Amino acid sequence: MIxxxxxxxxxxxxxxxxxxxxxxxPFERAEDKIxxxxxxxxxxxxxxxxxxxxxxxxxxxxxxxPPQIQRAIREKLALDGIEFDGMVFKNQLQHLxxxxxxxxxxxxxxxxxxxxxxxxxxxxxxxxxxxxxxWESDPLIYSLYADVIAGRLDHDVLAxxxxxxxxxxxRLVEIKxxxxxxxxxxxxxxxxxxxxxxxxPERFHPFGARLVPTFNYFQTAIVLRQEGVLPTGAVxxxxxxxxxxxxxxxxxxxxxxxxLTRRGYVAPAAxxxxxxxxxxxxVLPSLNPLGGWAGRMRRxxxxxxxxxxxxxxxxxxxxxxxxxxxxxxxGGSRLSGELx
Amino acid sequence: xxxxxxxxxxxxxxxxxxxKGVARASLATAIECVLVGDERRIQGIxxxxxxxxxxxxIRHAAEMVGMDEAPKEALKAKRDASITVGAKLVADxxxxxxxxxxxxxxxxxxxxxxxxxxxxxxxxALASVYPRQTEYPGQDQLALLLDVGAxxxxxxxxxxxxxxxxxxxxxxxxxxxxxxxxxxxxxxxPFKGGEVLTEAYQHLTALSGIDFVGNIEGNDVAKGRADxxxxxxxxxxxxxxxxxxxxxxxxxxASNAVKQRLLWRLGMALLSRGIREVAHLxxxxxxxxxxxxxxxxxFLKAHGRSTARAIENAVKVAAKAVRDGVPGxxxxxxxxxx
Numbered sequence: 001m002i003x004x005x006x007x008x009x010x011x012x013x014x015x016x017x018x019x020x021x022x023x024x025x026p027f028e029r030a031e032d033k034i035x036x037x038x039x040x041x042x043x044x045x046x047x048x049x050x051x052x053x054x055x056x057x058x059x060x061x062x063x064x065x066p067p068q069i070q071r072a073i074r075e076k077l078a079l080d081g082i083e084f085d086g087m088v089f090k091n092q093l094q095h096l097x098x099x100x101x102x103x104x105x106x107x108x109x110x111x112x113x114x115x116x117x118x119x120x121x122x123x124x125x126x127x128x129x130x131x132x133x134x135w136e137s138d139p140l141i142y143s144l145y146a147d148v149i150a151g152r153l154d155h156d157v158l159a160x161x162x163x164x165x166x167x168x169x170x171r172l173v174e175i176k177x178x179x180x181x182x183x184x185x186x187x188x189x190x191x192x193x194x195x196x197x198x199x200x201p202e203r204f205h206p207f208g209a210r211l212v213p214t215f216n217y218f219q220t221a222i223v224l225r226q227e228g229v230l231p232t233g234a235v236x237x238x239x240x241x242x243x244x245x246x247x248x249x250x251x252x253x254x255x256x257x258x259x260l261t262r263r264g265y266v267a268p269a270a271x272x273x274x275x276x277x278x279x280x281x282x283v284l285p286s287l288n289p290l291g292g293w294a295g296r297m298r299r300x301x302x303x304x305x306x307x308x309x310x311x312x313x314x315x316x317x318x319x320x321x322x323x324x325x326x327x328x329x330x331g332g333s334r335l336s337g338e339l340x
Numbered sequence: 341x342x343x344x345x346x347x348x349x350x351x352x353x354x355x356x357x358x359x360k361g362v363a364r365a366s367l368a369t370a371i372e373c374v375l376v377g378d379e380r381r382i383q384g385i386x387x388x389x390x391x392x393x394x395x396x397x398i399r400h401a402a403e404m405v406g407m408d409e410a411p412k413e414a415l416k417a418k419r420d421a422s423i424t425v426g427a428k429l430v431a432d433x434x435x436x437x438x439x440x441x442x443x444x445x446x447x448x449x450x451x452x453x454x455x456x457x458x459x460x461x462x463x464x465a466l467a468s469v470y471p472r473q474t475e476y477p478g479q480d481q482l483a484l485l486l487d488v489g490a491x492x493x494x495x496x497x498x499x500x501x502x503x504x505x506x507x508x509x510x511x512x513x514x515x516x517x518x519x520x521x522x523x524x525x526x527x528x529x530p531f532k533g534g535e536v537l538t539e540a541y542q543h544l545t546a547l548s549g550i551d552f553v554g555n556i557e558g559n560d561v562a563k564g565r566a567d568x569x570x571x572x573x574x575x576x577x578x579x580x581x582x583x584x585x586x587x588x589x590x591x592x593x594a595s596n597a598v599k600q601r602l603l604w605r606l607g608m609a610l611l612s613r614g615i616r617e618v619a620h621l622x623x624x625x626x627x628x629x630x631x632x633x634x635x636x637x638x639f640l641k642a643h644g645r646s647t648a649r650a651i652e653n654a655v656k657v658a659a660k661a662v663r664d665g666v667p668g669x670x671x672x673x674x675x676x677x678x
Binding site for chain 1: 367383387388390393398
């Protein structure tokens with residue numbers, strides 16, 4: 001099992017809102033860096049649960065930030081007690097030296113190439129889970145990567161897409177070569193997008209059911225539990241970390257579970273059983289003020305009386321990249337893969 | 341943080357604008373909202389906008405009361421109407437206040453059926469804030485008018501209770517230390533307006549806990565003489581709609597004049613800032629809604645034409661009223677005059 005993580009806005013609460021704050025990032029010390037609520041507990045749980053079940057779990061980080069911040073990041077991860085197996089940064093220097101400033105902020109070519117390189121080095125048949133955010137191009141990059149390694153995306157179509165996305169031509173050649181070497185396997189099971197910007201979830205529907213937009217890492221942990229990757233205890237651990245470290249309330253966690261269920265990422269029956277476990281672990285508030293048998297009967301009766309129709313599952317569909325990019329262009333979006 | 345139940349299906353632009361308003365509130369505040377209504381529709385709208393799910397829950401209600409339905413019959417026929425489910429949520433303690441932009445009659449009836457009246461309260465009153473001239477620096481730009489439609493006719497003791505309730509609301513929510521209370525009448529003399537108003541005048545003059553400033557005439561309503569004006573529901577509703585109507589007329593006249601002649605257009609350009617200020621002052625979306633006072637729980641009636649912004653503000657006002665303990669203050673005031 002491989003877990004690939006973006007860094008800024010996914011693991012770290014990086015502040016890029018102004019140029020001044022952005023310039024400050026490379027000079028931040030490890031102890032100044034703030035992690036996203038719940039992410040540390042989640043990554044630790046991924047490793048410990050794999051160890052307990054005696055299966056391999058690799059955690060990799062990929063970031064389009066310059067390698068100069070690597071030391072501070074490594075120290076931060078050590079402070080957080082995160083075990084990881086690799087880390088890649090974007091070498092901005094080559095673009096600076098050649099005066100190619102347009103490619104300094106370009107992410108798609110860099111990340112796609114690095115992901116493909118990592119895939120070639122991965123154990124054959126390894127299943128992957130990808131983690132990104134809604135700030136830049138992660139939904140597109142991860143989806144392209146998943147479809148390329150699954151053999152669902154024709155090489156010429158991929159080349160056309162990358163040309164339209166105006167990626168670095170040198171990267172384009174590299175990606176074409178790498179994609180031809182990859183042994184096709186439908187390896188990416190889920191792509192998680194941390195909705196740090198609170199982008200409306202509907203905007204991710206064109207990416208299909210594989211991509212899960214989540215509002216916090218409690219929701220991510222719940223979906224990972226449903227995928228069989230995490231035990232319930234890990235969801236409890238993430239929930240507790242949010243309660244204790246990030247001033248969450250049990251009600252906020254309950255609402256997060258309900259939201260995920262309504263959006264169709266957790267089946268109602270599975271959500272009900274998880275809710276019972278989380279209530280017992282005091283991570284969710286008890287909905288049962290009457291307690292015991294009478295309370296259960298009352299809740300069952302209420303549910304029967306006012307049950308909304310169930311939401312149909314999110315369709316698993318082929319992503320139509322050319323149309324997706326056309327709609328972005330029509331919406332006036334820059335061709336950087338950012339959601340309009 | 342207080343929990344506010346919001347009737348997602350009530351209002352001219354429901355559920356879209358109501359859900360969007362709650363979504364805005366979820367991003368701007370930590371107030372928890374329970375959206376009551378058709379779960380699938382609500383969720384669909386939520387997913388199309390930015391929202392924070394940690395502050396929003398949904399309670400499914402399969403039915404709704406339309407704006408033009410007869411309240412009594414509609415509530416009888418639709419047991420699972422969103423306004424009924426919302427009122428029950430508050431009555432059962434799952435939420436501390438209810439907000440709705442729906443059918444006013446149905447809202448008041450649903451509250452009357454499920455909320456308990458404060459001990460000693462004879463009639464509830466719908467109170468509305470409205471913009472007025474200020475008399476001194478620092479005076480609140482908004483005054484409170486009640487009742488604006490919960491009751492049609494009332495007697496002198498009801499008007500006295502309205503004064504106590506309005507005074508308590510202004511003290512807690514508008515933070516006016518000693519609100520000045522006026523009685524809406526056709527003249528300032530104590531004997532004007534018939535038996536009910538004369539008797540109410542005498543009672544209010546005798547009350548020590550109320551700063552009664554006497555009768556207020558129609559032309560003084562928009563001035564700063566009183567912070568709270570009491571009247572019966574029929575009259576209050578007419579006054580309120582008149583204020584709204586005047587603002588609409590001013591804006592209409594201005595926009596029509598612009599189309600007529602170049603000279604008028606130039607004149608309007610000079611006046612545009614003032615006209616914008618009038619429209620801005622009378623903009624109901626800023627004020628949230630009208631609280632229904634007299635129950636142990638809070639109900640805030642938002643305007644039927646409420647937009648997302650109006651609902652966001654209504655949620656904020658409801659939460660503020662809960663935090664500031666308005667029902668408790670009213671109960672203490674009523675206890676004091678008994």
